[in-house]
Each structure stands twice: as structure tokens, then as C-alpha cells.
Amino acid sequence: MSSTTAPSGLARARKGLAPGGPGGGSRNRKDLNRKDLNRKSKLSAQTSRTFFWLLLPSVILLVLIHGYPLFHAGIQATHDGNLIETGNFVGVENFANVLSSPAFWKAAQFTLWFTIVGVFGSWLVGLGLALLLRTKIPAGGTFKVLLLLPWVVPIVVSSTAWNWLVATPDSLIPSIFRNLGLGTPLFLADPTLAAVTVMIFKVWVSFPFMMMMISAALASVDTTVYEAASMDGASRWQQFTQITLPLIARSTYISWILMTIFCVNDFPTIYLLTGGGPVDATTSLVVLAYRTVFQDFATGPGVAIAFLMTMTLVVVSVILYRQIRKSSVE
Amino acid sequence: MSAVLHAHPESGPALGVATTGKTRRVLSEAGMRGRWWRFALILAITAIVLVPIMVTVILALTPAPNSTTTGLTLENITGVFERTLAATWLQNSLITTLATVVVSVAVAAPAGYVLSRGRSKAVSGYSLLLFVMQSLPIITSVVPLFILFAAMGLVDNLMGLTIIYVGSTMTVATWMMAAYFDSIPISLEEASWIDGCSVFGSFSKVVLRNSLPGVLSTAIFAFLLAWNDYLVAIVFLRSNEIFTLPMGVQSFFQQNLTDWSGVMALAVIMMLPPIIVFAALNKYFSVGGIGGSLAGR
Numbered sequence: 001m002s003s004t005t006a007p008s009g010l011a012r013a014r015k016g017l018a019p020g021g022p023g024g025g026s027r028n029r030k031d032l033n034r035k036d037l038n039r040k041s042k043l044s045a046q047t048s049r050t051f052f053w054l055l056l057p058s059v060i061l062l063v064l065i066h067g068y069p070l071f072h073a074g075i076q077a078t079h080d081g082n083l084i085e086t087g088n089f090v091g092v093e094n095f096a097n098v099l100s101s102p103a104f105w106k107a108a109q110f111t112l113w114f115t116i117v118g119v120f121g122s123w124l125v126g127l128g129l130a131l132l133l134r135t136k137i138p139a140g141g142t143f144k145v146l147l148l149l150p151w152v153v154p155i156v157v158s159s160t161a162w163n164w165l166v167a168t169p170d171s172l173i174p175s176i177f178r179n180l181g182l183g184t185p186l187f188l189a190d191p192t193l194a195a196v197t198v199m200i201f202k203v204w205v206s207f208p209f210m211m212m213m214i215s216a217a218l219a220s221v222d223t224t225v226y227e228a229a230s231m232d233g234a235s236r237w238q239q240f241t242q243i244t245l246p247l248i249a250r251s252t253y254i255s256w257i258l259m260t261i262f263c264v265n266d267f268p269t270i271y272l273l274t275g276g277g278p279v280d281a282t283t284s285l286v287v288l289a290y291r292t293v294f295q296d297f298a299t300g301p302g303v304a305i306a307f308l309m310t311m312t313l314v315v316v317s318v319i320l321y322r323q324i325r326k327s328s329v330e
Numbered sequence: 331m332s333a334v335l336h337a338h339p340e341s342g343p344a345l346g347v348a349t350t351g352k353t354r355r356v357l358s359e360a361g362m363r364g365r366w367w368r369f370a371l372i373l374a375i376t377a378i379v380l381v382p383i384m385v386t387v388i389l390a391l392t393p394a395p396n397s398t399t400t401g402l403t404l405e406n407i408t409g410v411f412e413r414t415l416a417a418t419w420l421q422n423s424l425i426t427t428l429a430t431v432v433v434s435v436a437v438a439a440p441a442g443y444v445l446s447r448g449r450s451k452a453v454s455g456y457s458l459l460l461f462v463m464q465s466l467p468i469i470t471s472v473v474p475l476f477i478l479f480a481a482m483g484l485v486d487n488l489m490g491l492t493i494i495y496v497g498s499t500m501t502v503a504t505w506m507m508a509a510y511f512d513s514i515p516i517s518l519e520e521a522s523w524i525d526g527c528s529v530f531g532s533f534s535k536v537v538l539r540n541s542l543p544g545v546l547s548t549a550i551f552a553f554l555l556a557w558n559d560y561l562v563a564i565v566f567l568r569s570n571e572i573f574t575l576p577m578g579v580q581s582f583f584q585q586n587l588t589d590w591s592g593v594m595a596l597a598v599i600m601m602l603p604p605i606i607v608f609a610a611l612n613k614y615f616s617v618g619g620i621g622g623s624l625a626g627r
Binding site: 046047048050051053054055057058059061062064065066068069070072073076083129132133135136137138139140143145146147148149150152153154155156157158160161162163164165172204261264265267268271272286289290293294299302303306307309310313314317 | 365366368369371372373375376379380381382383385386389436437438440441443444447448450453456459460463465466467468469470471472473474475476477478480493494496497498500501504528529530533557558560561565575576579580583590593594597598600601604605608612
């Protein structure tokens with residue numbers, strides 16, 4: 001990972017999140033606007049016709065893969081159907097049933113913990129490693145690349161390896177615990193321990209992403225600021241909290257938003273390691289929605305769960321998004 | 331790899347002298363010691379972090395418990411191709427992924443161009459719509475799509491799978507392309523317009539030709555999403571010979587006794603393409619990677 005491309009990647013991630021999509025850079029936009037006026041007179045009619053055709057495939061796909069399903073999901077959520085029939089209109093009954101079922105709240109609680117640990121756990125590990133790799137270390141670049149591997153390797157592969165390591169009492173890691181006289185922990189069979197294991201797995205998968213985001217942000221920090229601060233007698237900790245953290249605040253909030261979305265929407269990390277068990281201890285909302293639809297064949301409640309999840313996600317994203325706006329104003 | 335990772339930190343100083351001969355004199359004794367402490371620390375962390383990946387490779391290359399071979403062997407890998415449909419799964423994964431990459435770029439590049447150059451309300455509204463759609467969990471749309479595709483005969487079908495992959499990559503892919511086109515000066519196009527080029531002509535001949543890095547990042551993103559996907563595959567694929575690699579790997583776990591050598595051999599095959607792409611194109615990876623994660627793998 002070369003540090004020269006990383007900031008531009010970050011810049012694009014920022015752009016992607018800017019209101020109204022890409023092209024949010026103000027200087028860029030002003031430039032284009034001025035040029036825009038020149039060409040408008042000559043090319044306007046031809047341009048808009050061409051733009052229409054260029055956009056058409058994308059619009060068709062958006063309607064087919066996103067618009068129509070969303071519309072249909074709205075119908076399903078308010079009907080008592082299954083995968084074959086739409087069923088009868090039941091209004092908000094599915095939502096009421098879902099909201100009054102203990103399984104939903106249990107899954108919501110797990111999703112919340114999974115997300116909190118996933119976001120902040122991977123952020124802390126990523127921050128620590130990014131700071132460590134920023135100092136002069138022999139072969140530092142090699143480590144930086146090797147540490148990205150957990151995130152490059154497909155989840156199906158890494159979950160298989162984790163399964164081999166922890167699944168049964170005779171697996172490698174429980175055996176090590178036993179030989180150390182620490183008992184035989186049932187990493188995937190004990191409800192609490194299984195939840196912890198899934199969260200650690202998620203942090204293992206996600207920290208490289210955080211490390212990359214933070215490294216990119218740190219690379220753009222001017223090091224002379226630190227020299228000035230230490231001349232003024234600021235301690236290491238003060239430098240960290242007063243200089244480093246504020247300077248990476250923006251990319252931190254962006255990475256938190258993204259990671260929140262990944263964690264809440266995550267299916268394979270959980271499903272492949274535990275299948276949602278034992279006794280539903282690691283059933284997140286996505287896993288619950290999947291099971292409700294494809295194992296219990298109750299599409300209405302399943303889609304209702306997905307909708308409730310989406311709404312929560314939108315609220316959390318908006319809150320964090322405001323934080324970004326605030327931090328970029330400062 | 332493991333030999334390097336387990337090298338004892340004390341055996342290091344020679345390397346330090348070799349690589350940092352110039353700066354060594356400047357650093358104080360304590361600074362040098364600090365560097366080697368940090369080296370030892372990062373070495374230990376990396377070794378622990380990579381345990382699952384090393385385990386996968388080691389198990390794939392060591393003989394199965396019932397085998398008579400000793401030492402490292404490729405018999406697990408050849409065996410998995412003989413005993414299972416691994417070759418078909420690999421082929422299915424390659425076809426779906428390549429088709430997704432090509433179609434995604436073909437759809438996202440023109441749309442991204444419009445988002446980058448267009449200034450009307452409709453265009454910025456469309457851009458916002460893409461953002462909203464992308465943050466919706468895929469599980470919401472998977473259920474209605476399953477019903478729709480079942481009616482069209484696209485369930486348990488690689489084309490159906492590809493359509494969904496293209497649909498789910500296109501939101502982020504379009505932004506990525508748009509963000510790249512933003513960095514290409516419009517004066518290039520204006521010059522070509524003066525030469526009598528149409529808007530489409532200047533897009534395809536001038537803009538697209540200068541956008542290789544943007545195209546590659548988008549392609550990497552689409553590649554990762556399609557290659558790694560499990561949720562769509564588990565919903566839409568039913569029969570063994572239509573499975574993609576993730577489903578193939580998972581099919582090993584349905585028997586009571588897991589054939590670990592076989593599954594790890596297939597796992598190694600599955601993780602090689604992303605690692606190769608990562609190694610070859612890591613310059614473009616950060617951008618593609620961020621997009622890739624956006625999809626919520």
C-alpha cells in the first residue's frame with residue numbers, strides 16, 4: 001500500500017459521502033460551472049440527449065435491482081404472504097408482531113453490541129497499528145501489507161480457518177488453553193463466549209480497513225506541528241489528544257459511519273462462523289431476517305425486520321454525518 | 331512466510347545496519363533500541379494476526395490424515411479437483427466475477443461521466459438516490475428479487491446472480507467513476523469538441539482513455555464484491571453444479587465429518603485471486619478497497 005495513493009482514496013471516500021454525491025469539491029465545481037456556461041449555448045440539446053443515453057442503463061438497473069424490490073418489499077411487509085403468494089393485507093401487523101417478539105429484541109441487542117465492538121474495537125486496533133507503523137520500523141512497509149491480508153482474504157476462507165482453530169474442544173486454540181491449565185473453553189458452543197468470538201472475528205476482519213483509513217489521514221498531517229508542540233513542552237499524550245485526534249477526526253467519523261453500516265448489514269461474518277447459534281446467542285437482525293424468510297418462510301415479518309433495521313441505520317448515519325459536517329467546519 | 335515471521339528479533343541488527351546505514355549514526359542508542367522493540371512488537375502482532383491464514387495454507391499443503399505422503403504436497407489441491415466439482419465452482423466464480431466486472435464498468439463509467447459533468451437538478455438528485463440505495467441492507471431487496479427471479483427462471487442461474495451483483499456494485503461504482511472523472515480537466519473535452527467530436531465521442535475517446543486508474547479501482551471493487559459474496563449466492567443458488575466457490579467451500583461442512591485438507595485446499599484456491607489482484611494492483615487498491623468494503627462484505 002503506497003502512501004501516495006491512500007490520501008486520494010480517502011478524498012474519494014469523502015467525496016462519495018458529500019451531499020449530492022461526487023464532484024463536491026468547491027473549486028472543481030466552480031471551474032466546471034464557468035466552462036459550463038460556454039458550452040451550454042452550443043451543445044446543450046445534444047448534450048442532454050447524450051447524457052440521457054449514457055445514464056439510461058444505470059437507471060434501468062437501479063429501478064430493477066433497487067427500486068422495484070424496495071417497492072415490492074413495502075408490499076410484502078404489510079401482507080401475510082410467503083415466497084409464493086403475496087397473501088392478504090395486514091397493515092402494520094407484521095411490524096407490531098416483530099416489535100413485540102423477544103427474538104427481535106434479543107437480535108437487536110446482539111446487533112448493537114456487535115456493532116459497538118466491531119466499530120470501536122477495529123478502530124482502536126487500527127489506530128494503534130497505524131500509529132506504530134508510522135514510526136521508523138525495519139521492514140515497516142512489509143508489515144503494513146501483511147496486516148491488510150485479513151481484509152483481503154474472502155470471509156468464506158477466513159471463517160473456515162477460524163472454525164478449524166476454535167470450533168471443537170479438540171481444536172488448536174482450546175487445546176492450547178487446556179495445556180496451559182485454563183480449562184477447555186467452548187468458543188462456539190457457550191452462548192456468551194460464542195458472541196465474544198464472533199466479535200473478535202469481526203474486529204480481526206475489519207481492523208485493516210481502519211488502519212488504512214487512519215494511515216491515510218495521518219500521512220497528511222504535517223510533522224512539524226509535533227516538533228513545535230514538544231518545544232512548547234506538550235507531553236506525548238497531550239500531543240496525541242490535542243493534535244493527532246483532532247486532525248484525524250473527519251476520517252474517523254467517516255470510517256465510523258462506514259463500519260457501522262458494514263456491521264449492521266453484516267451477514268457472512270456471523271452466519272459462517274456460528275450460523276446465529278448457539279441458542280440464537282449470535283443471531284443479528286440480518287441473520288434473523290434471513291432465517292425468518294428462508295427458513296420459516298414468513299416473508300412479511302422478515303422484510304419488516306429488514307425495514308426496521310434500515311430505519312435505525314439511517315438515523316445513526318445521519319447523526320454521525322452531522323458530526324462530520326461539524327468537524328470539517330472547524 | 332512463517333520463517334520470516336518467526337525470526338527472532340535479536341537476529342535482526344545486521345539487517346538494521348544494512349538498511350539504515352545512513353541514518354544510524356544520527357539515531358541515539360535509545361532510539362535504536364526503541365526501533366527494535368517496536369519491530370519485535372509489530373512482528374509478534376503480525377504473526378498472531380496471520381495465524382488463521384497460515385493455518386489455511388499449512389493444512390492445504392500437508393498430507394491428509396489418511397494419506398501416506400510425507401512432507402509438503404499438492405495432493406490435497408489435485409484431490410479436491412478430482413473428488414469434488416471444484417473445477418466447475420471455480421469456473422462459475424470466474425465467469426460471474428468477470429461478467430460482473432465488465433458490465434459494472436460498462437454501466438458505471440457512462441453514468442459516472444454524467445454525474446461528473448452534468449449540473450442539472452435531476453443529476454444531483456440521481457446521485458443522492460444512489461447513496462440512499464447503497465446504504466439499504468441487501469437482505470431487503472433479496473427477498474423480492476428472489477420472487478421476481480423465480481418467475482423469470484433466474485434462480486439457480488449464473489446470469490441471475492450476475493445481474494444482482496451488477497446491481498449491487500453499480501451505486502458505489504458510479505460514484506467511484508464520477509470521482510475520477512472530476513479529476514480530468516474539462517478542457518481536454520473542449521478541445522475535442524472544437525475538433526468536431528460529439529459529446530459521446532469525447533467521452534469515449536478522450537475521457538475514458540485517460541481514466542485507466544479510475545476504471546481499475548472500480549473493477550477491483552466489483553471483482554471483490556462478486557468474488558467474495560456469500561449472501562446472494564446462498565439465497566439464489568440451489569444445485570451443486572451451479573455453485574460458486576464460496577458455496578463450494580461451505581458445502582464441505584454439510585457432511586458430519588469435515589474433510590479439512592480438502593476444504594483448506596479449496597480455500598487456498600479461493601483466496602489466491604484476491605491476493606494476486608492485491609499484489610499486482612495495490613496502487614489502485616485503496617480506492618477500490620474502500621468501495622469494496624462499502625458493499626458490506
